[in-house]
């Protein structure tokens with residue numbers, strides 16, 4: 002853990018969030034907060050409500066109950082556009098990239114909200130639009146350097162390994178220069194080396210770019226290594242919240258998620274751990290906004 006980082010005040014606060022889909026209670030009365038510059042993990046078994054929680058934070062779902070306070074503003078639910086404009090970016094559990102487009106162009110789509118020129122100027126590629134395009138390309142090139150993917154910048158995303166596609170998706174989210182980055186299983190389906198790389202990039206995004214990170218991850222070793230605080234969900238309820246050590250020592254968490262033998266020594270994957278068959282893990286064609 003990068004202990005030298007300055008973790009700030011609460012930037013995002015969720016109070017009493019409940020979300021149901023018909024009879025399915027995806028989230029029941031969940032409260033937790035996220036502090037500026039921290040890496041906050043959300044863990045829990047399949048179907049625990051983790052992705053639903055991210056979808057509430059960035060406005061894909063509007064909770065039936067509860068309140069969200071972001072940068073001091075209270076609201077019942079976010080909306081996706083307002084969330085994105087106010088600095089919340091995300092990656093998806095199933096990769097959401099344009100497979101036929103190059104790495105560079107995919108990351109460029111992450112700049113959309115930052116573009117000001119109108120379509121006509123852009124179509125003519127003239128004047129201010131041209132200047133703006135150059136500035137955006139420079140930003141994208143910075144991200145490409147940061148993520149060490151210069152060698153594949155012109156390659157169509159569909160031809161890349163799964164691990165690299167996940168890295169490109171991170172790049173697209175970074176292109177929005179987010180204040181809060183929501184990562185839904187950024188390491189699912191990766192081999193050990195790819196996971197180490199992704200862990201390092203997440204730490205660098207947090208440390209060097211100063212982004213606050215909310216991370217869903219099943220690999221307990223990774224979670225315990227890189228997160229500052231962990232919230233644990235089970236069947237839509239919060240059963241634990243605290244530092245990695247606190248969560249690992251919480252009996253309810255041990256019973257529900259880690260398996261009886263994990264204990265406080267920690268760092269051990271759960272019984273169903275990272276080798277379980279993730280739904281939708283394999284690269285597949287999907288759209289931005291999936």
Ligand SMILES: Nc1ncnc2c1ncn2[C@@H]1O[C@H](COP(=O)(O)OP(=O)(O)OP(=O)(O)O)[C@@H](O)[C@H]1O
Nearest residue numbers: 022025026027045046047048049050051052053054
């Ligand atoms: N759009 C939806 N319509 C109906 N039910 C949904 C919807 N999205 C999620 N659910 C249900 O809500 C519950 C929580 O799902 P969610 O995807 O948030 O879990 P998760 O913790 O992310 O699981 P996983 O580890 O498998 O990704 C599940 O029972 C799921 O079937």
Ligand SMILES: [Mg+2]
Nearest residue numbers: 051052053094
């Ligand atoms: Mg999920």
